[in-house]
Amino acid sequence: MVSKKKKIKKTKKKKIVKPKFQSFQDTILNLQKYWSKQGCVILQPYDIEVGAGTFHPATTLRSLGPNSWKTAYVQPSRRPTDGRYGKNPNRLQHHYQFQVLIKPSPKNIKKLYLNSLRSIGINHLDHDIRFVEDDWESPTLGAVGLGWEVWCDGMEITQFTYFQQMAGIECKPVSVELTYGLERICMFTQGKKNVFDLDWNNEGIKYREVFHQAEKEFSAYNFEHANTDNLFKIFGMLENETKSLLDKKLSLPAYDQCLKASHVFNILDARGVISVAQRSEYISKIRELTKSVGSVWLNSQS
Amino acid sequence: MSEFFLELFSEEIPANLQKNARKNLLQNFKDFFRKKDISFNKEISFSTPNRLLILFDSIKPEISQKEEEIRGPKIDAPEKALNGFLRSNNLENKDLYKKENEKGVFYFAKKPAKTIKVFDLLNENIPLILDKILWKKSMKWGDFELYWARPLKSILAIFNNKNLIFKYYHLQSSNFTIIDKDFEDRTKTFKNFKLYIDYFKKSKIIIDQNQRKKFIETKLLKISNKKNLLIEINEKLLDEVTNLVNKPNIILCKFDEKFLKIPKEVLITTMQFHQKYFHTFDKKRNITNNFLVVANNKDNKGFIKIGNERVVNARLSDAQFFWEKDKSNNLVKQVSKLKSMNYFKGLGTYFDKVQRMRRLGGMISDELLISKDKVEISNTICKVDLLSDIVGEFPELQGIMGGYFAEFQGFDKDISLAVREHYLPIGTDSKTPKKPFSIALALTDKIDTLVGFFGINQKPTSSKDPFALRRSALGVTRLLLENNKEFKLKDLINYSYNLYLEQGFELSNKAIYKDLNNFFVERLKNYMKEKDIRLDIIEAAISSYGIDNMIKVYKKALTLNKLINKDIGLAVISCYKRTSNILDQELKNPEFELSNSTDPGLFKNDFEKNLYKKIHDLRKYFTSISKDENYELSLKNLAESKNTVFDFFDNVMVNDEDKAIKENRLKLLQMLRKTYENYLNFSSIESL
Numbered sequence: 001m002v003s004k005k006k007k008i009k010k011t012k013k014k015k016i017v018k019p020k021f022q023s024f025q026d027t028i029l030n031l032q033k034y035w036s037k038q039g040c041v042i043l044q045p046y047d048i049e050v051g052a053g054t055f056h057p058a059t060t061l062r063s064l065g066p067n068s069w070k071t072a073y074v075q076p077s078r079r080p081t082d083g084r085y086g087k088n089p090n091r092l093q094h095h096y097q098f099q100v101l102i103k104p105s106p107k108n109i110k111k112l113y114l115n116s117l118r119s120i121g122i123n124h125l126d127h128d129i130r131f132v133e134d135d136w137e138s139p140t141l142g143a144v145g146l147g148w149e150v151w152c153d154g155m156e157i158t159q160f161t162y163f164q165q166m167a168g169i170e171c172k173p174v175s176v177e178l179t180y181g182l183e184r185i186c187m188f189t190q191g192k193k194n195v196f197d198l199d200w201n202n203e204g205i206k207y208r209e210v211f212h213q214a215e216k217e218f219s220a221y222n223f224e225h226a227n228t229d230n231l232f233k234i235f236g237m238l239e240n241e242t243k244s245l246l247d248k249k250l251s252l253p254a255y256d257q258c259l260k261a262s263h264v265f266n267i268l269d270a271r272g273v274i275s276v277a278q279r280s281e282y283i284s285k286i287r288e289l290t291k292s293v294g295s296v297w298l299n300s301q302s
Numbered sequence: 303m304s305e306f307f308l309e310l311f312s313e314e315i316p317a318n319l320q321k322n323a324r325k326n327l328l329q330n331f332k333d334f335f336r337k338k339d340i341s342f343n344k345e346i347s348f349s350t351p352n353r354l355l356i357l358f359d360s361i362k363p364e365i366s367q368k369e370e371e372i373r374g375p376k377i378d379a380p381e382k383a384l385n386g387f388l389r390s391n392n393l394e395n396k397d398l399y400k401k402e403n404e405k406g407v408f409y410f411a412k413k414p415a416k417t418i419k420v421f422d423l424l425n426e427n428i429p430l431i432l433d434k435i436l437w438k439k440s441m442k443w444g445d446f447e448l449y450w451a452r453p454l455k456s457i458l459a460i461f462n463n464k465n466l467i468f469k470y471y472h473l474q475s476s477n478f479t480i481i482d483k484d485f486e487d488r489t490k491t492f493k494n495f496k497l498y499i500d501y502f503k504k505s506k507i508i509i510d511q512n513q514r515k516k517f518i519e520t521k522l523l524k525i526s527n528k529k530n531l532l533i534e535i536n537e538k539l540l541d542e543v544t545n546l547v548n549k550p551n552i553i554l555c556k557f558d559e560k561f562l563k564i565p566k567e568v569l570i571t572t573m574q575f576h577q578k579y580f581h582t583f584d585k586k587r588n589i590t591n592n593f594l595v596v597a598n599n600k601d602n603k604g605f606i607k608i609g610n611e612r613v614v615n616a617r618l619s620d621a622q623f624f625w626e627k628d629k630s631n632n633l634v635k636q637v638s639k640l641k642s643m644n645y646f647k648g649l650g651t652y653f654d655k656v657q658r659m660r661r662l663g664g665m666i667s668d669e670l671l672i673s674k675d676k677v678e679i680s681n682t683i684c685k686v687d688l689l690s691d692i693v694g695e696f697p698e699l700q701g702i703m704g705g706y707f708a709e710f711q712g713f714d715k716d717i718s719l720a721v722r723e724h725y726l727p728i729g730t731d732s733k734t735p736k737k738p739f740s741i742a743l744a745l746t747d748k749i750d751t752l753v754g755f756f757g758i759n760q761k762p763t764s765s766k767d768p769f770a771l772r773r774s775a776l777g778v779t780r781l782l783l784e785n786n787k788e789f790k791l792k793d794l795i796n797y798s799y800n801l802y803l804e805q806g807f808e809l810s811n812k813a814i815y816k817d818l819n820n821f822f823v824e825r826l827k828n829y830m831k832e833k834d835i836r837l838d839i840i841e842a843a844i845s846s847y848g849i850d851n852m853i854k855v856y857k858k859a860l861t862l863n864k865l866i867n868k869d870i871g872l873a874v875i876s877c878y879k880r881t882s883n884i885l886d887q888e889l890k891n892p893e894f895e896l897s898n899s900t901d902p903g904l905f906k907n908d909f910e911k912n913l914y915k916k917i918h919d920l921r922k923y924f925t926s927i928s929k930d931e932n933y934e935l936s937l938k939n940l941a942e943s944k945n946t947v948f949d950f951f952d953n954v955m956v957n958d959e960d961k962a963i964k965e966n967r968l969k970l971l972q973m974l975r976k977t978y979e980n981y982l983n984f985s986s987i988e989s990l
Contacts, residue, residue, distance in 0.1 A: 153609025
């Protein structure tokens with residue numbers, strides 16, 4: 001114990017240093033390496049548009065049932081309503097999340113998490129790391145979880161959630177989910193005020209070069225040009241497709257249709273053609289589908 | 303004398319749950335000690351985000367239990383029952399004796415007096431007491447069965463310097479706690495509370511939440527004073543941050559001055575609600591760009607200050623971008639855009655809603671005798687801010703932003719204020735609009751909402767009210783009562799209903815008037831209950847006048863409630879009850895048709911004449927008053943008839959042998975009762 005105290009004193013004497021700069025891609029690679037060492041299956045992003053890493057079947061479906069499971073992956077998250085035509089320094093309709101899911105939640109998960117921050121250049125002892133209550137609910141997934149937003153010096157950098165329910169089914173055992181907002185974290189470690197100025201690869205490529213055009217064009221699509229009549233029709237088709245696949249007990253393809261429907265709904269929402277009330281109607285439609293998918297998937301496991 | 307001390311270490315427990323847990327846990331232990339007759343001196347509970355503590359002092363280490371007689375099974379009960387009884391009470395056959403009571407002959411035994419160690423009792427009972435804790439929200443983790451607010455990691459339990467030994471689900475009590483300086487994997491042993499608290503003091507951790515709160519408050523004031531800043535400490539925020547930290551460090555930060563041009567509600571919402579910062583004002587009460595952060599760590603490298611400033615600057619630059627873009631966006635020109643914004647399925651778009659509101663508002667303006675034009679304009683533009691990005695970003699500022707836009711675009715002050723306030727009142731402590739144009743718009747919006755949602759049967763249930771209809775109806779109630787505006791609510795509802803029909807919306811709820819009436823009655827009742835008006839008085843007032851006369855209902859009830867136990871109230875109620883008793887007796891078996899008049903020619907004595915005259919005077923009084931009734935005076939006048947009424951009852955036999963005289967006297971009483979009911983129907987008032 002004595003020696004540890006001394007160490008702490010030593011770091012105090014060091015000159016003021018910035019959080020360790022890491023390129024966007026290094027941050028991803030470091031998180032992957034770190035969680036790989038913790039025994040996680042490192043997956044690749046799911047190839048369907050989703051609003052958050054939680055929708056990846058490796059989280060949604062794998063959090064159900066008794067089997068242990070550890071995974072980590074990057075997931076592009078599409079949130080049409082958050083698009084700002086590339087003009088807002090903090091808002092994107094497409095961003096990256098780094099997602100970790102561990103079932104059952106390990107006792108030392110907080111330690112594992114804080115250590116992971118070190119791997120991306122944030123030493124938690126130098127910062128004000130706070131766990132602020134955030135009870136999470138995803139109405140479309142029929143999911144409930146308790147946990148926190150993790151704040152670093154006033155900025156939310158991670159969602160930390162213990163799943164209690166998924167697809168309307170009680171989670172037993174309980175999984176813990178960590179969702180890192182990669183752009184935010186990098187803006188923090190790189191000291192950037194504008195997301196488009198993020199250094200992508202240490203070789204001069206900026207976030208702007210990779211994504212700015214996409215932000216402009218997709219904002220125009222999401223807000224102005226998406227053909228809503230067609231989308232309403234497509235939603236109905238996807239809904240029916242999900243149901244018929246469920247009848248055939250094909251939970252994974254059914255879940256894909258359900259995810260597509262959910263994204264169509266998000267675009268319709270961004271187009272402003274869905275009222276408050278319709279919203280809840282659509283959300284409950286998607287939830288019902290997800291619930292059925294969850295129970296079909298769970299049955300297929302035993 | 304011993305000390306009992308328990309510390310539950312967990313992952314961060316939300317602020318509001320800590321508060322409940324402290325109280326709840328302490329109470330459960332107190333109840334336990336009382337039940338077991340264990341005396342103690344001092345009881346305290348503390349919490350930090352990670353630690354929940356209970357401390358009891360001066361506990362007797364032993365309690366003595368007196369000899370007691372216990373009853374066993376009946377003598378003819380099966381042997382198994384008897385053996386069970388012996389085993390569970392540690393008895394032998396020779397201890398038993400038979401005794402008869404009213405239920406039969408039983409085995410009895412004497413349990414000798416003995417001393418019990420509190421140490422043992424605690425070991426046995428703590429798990430049960432912990433299980434009683436009521437979390438508003440709790441969770442499971444890993445593959446454990448325990449429900450706790452957040453994962454519980456260790457239990458430190460000490461009695462009389464020794465650690466207690468019990469199991470609670472998967473956890474074992476111990477004499478150490480987790481020291482979370484680094485990674486929650488170091489532990490430290492403690493023998494008593496003093497050593498414990500001293501240890502944490504050394505590491506600048508304040509375990510006592512009251513002390514912590516005081517510390518934060520003093521620091522906030524000290525720093526703002528030094529900088530010549532004013533700070534309004536929001537109690538709720540202070541409580542919250544107190545429960546979010548254990549090692550408070552207050553840091554003065556600044557955001558970029560250029561953001562001071564944004565409306566202050568946006569600044570305050572960002573700082574207070576989103577970031578949990580304390581905003582400051584200058585001596586002229588203008589908001590400043592200085593704000594205070596309550597951090598949970600020393601800012602040795604300056605990261606914390608820079609980080610927080612950067613966060614708030616980023617948030618405000620978003621807000622500024624939206625504000626600049628939205629503020630000059632012509633409100634009137636945007637109204638037609640509301641056509642693409644659905645309000646609710648079956649109730650049309652927001653455009654449809656404001657069209658209805660315009661007309662309903664027109665009707666209300668006539669009642670309030672204010673400019674119809676201005677009311678119509680405010681109705682037309684009031685929902686346009688919903689299209690703006692800034693309201694998209696700060697939904698809680700709907701209305702307020704609309705008000706700013708209207709002001710910026712040069713609308714009349716009455717109009718911009720009405721737009722600003724039209725969602726009010728929101729909570730119980732929210733202010734109610736007072737200006738006529740604000741009242742008109744706030745009323746219109748709420749009535750349209752209520753009629754629409756009730757019309758399509760989207761009524762709230764006991765547990766769910768997703769469209770906040772209770773709040774709307776309570777809002778209407780408060781707008782009327784707190785502004786002393788009497789409206790025929792039923793007319794407004796009716797007119798609003800027809801406006802929906804005119805637009806071609808089918809409102810399928812055929813019982814809408816009844817439903818809404820009951821709904822308003824409930825809100826009015828609750829409102830009056832909050833003012834501590836007696837339930838029977840509330841019921842009597844509402845059943846006498848209904849929702850078309852809210853002011854009357856409220857004021858009459860309030861006045862009666864104030865006077866009911868005074869001479870005036872007692873007199874009124876006793877007169878009314880005496881009269882009613884006789885009339886009700888008669889009406890059980892009606893012999894006569896009791897009209898509301900009497901024949902003075904049949905009076906036999908002065909008592910009848912006096913009463914008749916009194917009734918006449920009272921009637922004159924009640925017909926003379928119009929809208930501005932002085933309710934206290936009305937009750938006083940009724941009360942002044944007490945002597946006359948009592949003289950009548952004490953001296954006159956109503957039940958006269960002569961049927962004509964009896965009928966006439968009953969009619970006189972009927973007149974009296976009706977006259978009293980000019981105030982309200984007192985029949986359901988409970989007399990003393």
